Amino acid sequence: MAGERARLVMVRVAAVAAVAAVVAGLLLRFTIPEEYRSVQPWRPEHVMGLVYPAVGAFLLARRPRLVVAWLIWWIGLMAALHVVLQPVSRWAVVHETPGAAWLRWVAVWIYLLEFLPLITLLPLLYPDGRPPSPRWRPLLVTVYALIALNAVGMALLPVQYTVGPLRVPNPAGLDFAASLEPLVRGPLAAVTVAAAFACLFSLAVRFRSGGPVQRRQIAWLGYVLLAVAVLGFSDLVVAVPFVLWTVPVSVAVAGVPVAIAIAVLRHRLYDIDLIVNRTVVYGALAVFTGVLYFGLIGLVNWAVQGYGALAGLAGALLVGLTFQPLRHRLQRAVDRLLHVERDPYAVADRLSRTVQQARDPSAALRSALASARQALGVRGAAVEIADRDGGVRLHGDGDTDALSEEIPLRWHGATVGRLLLPAGRHDAQLAGVLARHLADVAHAVRLTADLQVSRERILTTREEERRRLRRDLHDGLGPTLAALALSLDAARLRLRTDPEAVARELVALRERMNATIDDIRRLVYGLRPPALDNLGLEGAVRALAADLPEPLVEIVVEPGPALGELPAAAEVAAYRIVAEALNNARRHAEATRVTVRMCCEHDEGAERLTLVVADDGVGLPVLPDGRVPHAGVGLGSMRERAAELGGTCTIGPRPGGGTEVIAHLPLSPAPGAPTP
Structure with missing residues (x-):
């Protein structure tokens, strides 16, 4: 722990020293006569x-063992040392200080x-500090x-270093190394480029x-x-002024460690897909508007001389009129290229077609969720469905590790x-539209699960x-009937020899x-209560x-269509529900x-x-958090x-105290509805 803390202190001190060295190098440049200064006052190495x-x-x-972090730190130190040694060595050469040649050499x-x-180690070892596989x-x-050979070859070449009009020979140059200069600047450079x-x-x-992360x-x-x-390639194709080229390149070079830091620590919070999307859109928009504007000015100047100002005004108006339609079309084209859909109606239509082609509700939910994730342009999405027993089933698509935003799926209230x-990385309006469609599919999945x-x-x-x-039948009725048959045979055999004993046996047999x-x-009662056949539902209840014996039960048959001849299944279900409810009221409540109220409506x-x-x-027991505990066998049987x-069949608290069981049993299907 102490060694790690010491290394961290060393790293921080070196980082502060590097910043101070860069600032010192910039200030020291102004102390050197202008003819001895470098042509370029600012380079990407300063950044x-x-x-x-x-x-x-x-x-x-935050990651002391991260190899890429050590590599970035080292590159920064060498860049700082390079930019500070350039003005220091020039100043030393101009003032002929001891060791000036060695400073210039380094x-x-x-x-x-x-x-x-x-250009080599960083991409090869990124992001885990190892090559992609042992083959690399x-x-x-x-x-x-190659790094060692290039550095040694450059250090040992017997050349002269220029500082303005002055020439400084290489103090470490070797004469035999002069023959190696074509090798260093030819094949070795080509191999280095190929390795990069x-x-x-x-x-x-x-x-x-690799995986999603x-x-x-x-x-x-x-x-x-x-x-x-x-x-970098633009400087080779188009002659760009040094300042206009150095500033964007410096910003881009500075973005390398920043992008690595985001990728290592915060890659889930910032969406690279959105950045790429916007870069392509506005980059293409800048090219099109620039070509349109300058093309119109050049065309007018070529066709008619002296109307450059008018052509510039017309070009500006034309760009202003076409900017928004052109941006919209470019955004649509890039969205199609990157498989992103932003039109809620098109997304809803595609989602509906996907659902219709699925083989079952679960497959429909998976395909609909995939379409929704693609439309929203997020890395992952999931639908969490709560079943009626209090459990939760999660259906996910993509990277589901960092899903912190919740949108409720409501079906008929x-x-x-x-x-x-993922939080804050999607179109909220589009997500709301998709949530309404996903609610229908989630309800179907829930119904399917409940049905199963x-x-x-029912099967159990x-x-x-x-x-x-x-x-x-086997253990009770079967042996009893067999014993009765044996008793009848015994009575038949003794009928002539002992009639009085047979009479007593027949009386016992009758019992x-x-x-x-x-x-x-x-x-038979276990199959269907006989009271239903003899008394009807009202009389049986x-x-x-x-x-x-207790409690006091009041039967109320409300006015309306008479109970009359009910379907057998409805009669049995109603009788069993009332019997279970009365049994619960007697034993537990x-x-x-x-x-008991009954009516047909x-x-x-x-x-x-x-x-x-x-x-x-x-009444029903209630947990401290307000939930009702899991229903027992009797309550589940009624449902x-x-x-x-x-x-x-709903079971809940009764207004004023107690428990209330409300059951609605269909006696005939609704028009157009399938028969249960």
Whole structure:
């Protein structure tokens, strides 16, 4: 820990010293006579000496083991040393101070220790400090060797250094090295250039094989390197004044460590895709408007002499009129090129077509989410759907690590889930439009999941009921009937020898047959309560209430269409729901009074049976956060019986205290609706 703290202090002190050296070099230049000064007062190396050490120290304070940060720091120090040695060595040569030749010697070749690592090691080791794969290690060794050979060759060549009209011989020059000068300036330089291009190509290899995070990091550095290359190439194609060329190149070179810092620490907060999009749009816009403006002026001057001012005014008006339409068209073209869609109606139409072509709601949600993410131009998006049991299911697309913004998905006033997006990196209006369409798909996914759970529960309940019937028939009714048959055979055999004993056996046999009949009735009652066939739904519910010693049960049949002949499934479901509600009121609610209301009513052209069972008991338990605990088997059974018929059953608190169960059971489908 102490050693790491000492290294951090050394890094910071060196960064401050580099800044001071650059400033001192700029000031020292004015103390040198003008004929001995360098032609170029400001070069990109000055920016490198100011920015690179500071950014390197900043990164090392947060990532002490980051190789790229150490490399940036070193490049900055060498650049600062280079820019300060240039005026110092010139001043020493002019004033003939001791060691002036050696100062000039270092100032001539030391730039290789910052320039060559910048174009070779930095792209080869970015971003994790290692080559893309072990196969690239020979290139790394070659780069180290080339840096050493170029520096040594430049340092040992027997040449003379010029300082204005003065000539300073190389104090370390060797005579035999003169024969190596063609090799240093020819094949060695060509190999160095080839190695630099190979190192840049390694970035493309990383980008193709890397994951979303690494691709985003490489995109930051690639964007800035592309800007440096374009500006550097422009000086070769067009004769640009030194000041106009140096300033943008210096800014671009300074952007290299800044882009690396953003890519390493904050790549998820700043969207490189948006920056590239805007750069292409406004760069093309500047080219088109410039060609239009200057082309019109040149055409007018070529055709008619003396109307240059009028042509300039016409060109300005034409550019002003065409700017917004041209910008809109360019933005649309670049969006199509980068697969970004900003028209909400076009996005909604494409999303709807995608949903229609999906094989199921889950696949539809995945494809719709992918279309929405592409339209918003974000790296990742997710939809979180809450099921009815309190669980959460997450459907994601892309990079879902940093999704902090939530947009609720509402369907007919009810929240069915949330759309999760990266914060502040999308069009809010477009996201709202997409959220409304995604809410429909999320609701379908939720219904599908609920339907699957309901089917599984129905299947489990049916198989359990079959198992119970089989067990009752096999273990209860079967042996009993077999024993009755044996008893009849025994009575038949003893009928002539002992009639009185047979009479007693027949009486016992009759009692056993009565018990067997009761068992059969119990089995039948498990399938369908006989009271429904004998008394109807209202009478069966009244008989059920009369069998309860407590609480006091009041049956209310509200005016309206008579209950009459109800579908068998609706009768059984209603009877079972009322029975379960009364049982809960008696066993758990500590109620003294229960009211059961039943009525048939019409709802949007469909007839349904409405049941309301309300008690004055203690009510449902509520957790400290206001939620109701997970429903038990009885409450879940009531909901499932209603859902089987396409109805609903809600259990909640009763106004004034207690619990209220409200069930709506359809008796006939609505016009145009499928039959449950």
